[in-house]
Amino acid sequence: MPLGVVLRRAPGVTRWAEYSWKAVAVLPGAAEASWQVLREESGVNEFHAATLPLELHGSDAEAYLHGLSTKVPCIYVVLRESDDVTHPLEVTLVTASPYEAQDYADSSEEIVEKVPMPDGLIAWVRDFAQMHHHEEKFKKRRRDKTDIGATEDGIGDARISQMADVYRSPVQAKKERLQ
Structure with a gap:
């Protein structure tokens, strides 16, 4: 689904x-746009900065459900700084997965913004996630019944006859014999 990303530019607080x-909003089903001015009011401008596809993957259904279970379900907008002075941010990605957003936030090269998800988009993501989510049954691991303490298998090197240092390598032992 194409999502338009709305960025707000306000006067800076510091010199x-x-x-x-x-990032303040997303526009589901938006047409292509490149920094189109939506609103200007007392020095604050809102731009339809870009339109990117929101891609959902069946393997991420658990992440989508986790994101939808929060108090305010959000879309995550990933931004990068650009060299353009008039448009200093580049919209890189939109995602509904909080796990994917966390991965981008961990790199500290991108800026990740949370934007509230519109109601229609919530329903669309929820339907997709419920259709593709498969609960995994808990499987308790069991220990092997072999007694690993019975023998000292693999300790030391059998080529070294001396018992004083069983962890010594054969190369070291050969050097000592030659001296």
């Missing part, structure tokens, strides 16, 4: 940052 940028 070191001229502007403050934040």
